[in-house]
Amino acid sequence: MLSKAGYATLIPVKKMSRAIKFYTDMLGGKLVYRGEGEMKDFWASVKLGKEDFWLVTPQKWEKRELSYSAFLVKNIKRTVKELQGKGVKFEPGEKMGKESKVVGPITYVPSGASAFFKDSEGNLLMVWQNDPPM
Numbered sequence: 394m395l396s397k398a399g400y401a402t403l404i405p406v407k408k409m410s411r412a413i414k415f416y417t418d419m420l421g422g423k424l425v426y427r428g429e430g431e432m433k434d435f436w437a438s439v440k441l442g443k444e445d446f447w448l449v450t451p452q453k454w455e456k457r458e459l460s461y462s463a464f465l466v467k468n469i470k471r472t473v474k475e476l477q478g479k480g481v482k483f484e485p486g487e488k489m490g491k492e493s494k495v496v497g498p499i500t501y502v503p504s505g506a507s508a509f510f511k512d513s514e515g516n517l518l519m520v521w522q523n524d525p526p527m
Contacts, residue, residue, distance in 0.1 A: 400444070401438075401445040401447050402444070402445075402446050402462050403446075403449050404446055404449070404462070404512070404514070404516055405449060405450070405451050405514065406449065406513075406514045407514050408434075408513075408514070409427070409434040409435070409437060409448060409450060410434075411513045411514070412437075412448050412514055413427065413437055413448065414513070415512050415513035415514075416439045416446060416512070417439060419476070419479045419480060419481055419513075420441060420476070421441070422440060423439065423440045423441075424437065424438075425438040425439060425440050425445065434450055435450050436448070436449055441464070442464070446462075462516075462518055462519070463507075463518075463519040463520070463521045464518070464519070464520045464521070465521055465522075465523070466520050466521065466522050467522065468522065469499055469506045469507075469508060469520055469521070469525060470499065472520050472522075473497075473498060473499060473508050473520065476510070476520075482510060482511075483497075483498030483508050483509065483510045484508075484510060484511075485497075485498060486498050486499050486500040486508065488500070489502055498510075501525060504523070504524065505521055505522055505523045505524060505525060506521070506525045507521050
């Protein structure tokens with residue numbers, strides 16, 4: 394039923410202008426659309442890579458379980474370095490079992506490598522590389 398559907402991730406934001414600046418200036422996205430009139434601070438669409446992110450200001454903030462978006466990259470070291478150069482602050486890497494290795498903010502496991510950071514609104518985001526050398 395949804396096998397041919399497109400997909401967009403909705404990211405809750407508190408301050409639309411601040412979030413747009415983070416996703417465009419810091420992460421390199423492109424603003425596709427921002428609501429007009431009363432919707433100006435309620436909804437915007439930003440394209441990152443091949444995907445759209447919809448920034449939305451919810452009327453009511455919910456307590457949510459852990460949920461985050463992942464950016465799939467080919468070279469996690471280079472990506473982390475480039476984002477740090479733009480001012481993105483990464484969380485410290487965490488050991489994830491005996492076979493994991495932590496180097497700065499990057500955690501390497503046999504299946505890949507991850508690094509976590511928060512956007513301007515406090516949402517947890519991840520960069521992921523499949524099968525990097527450990």
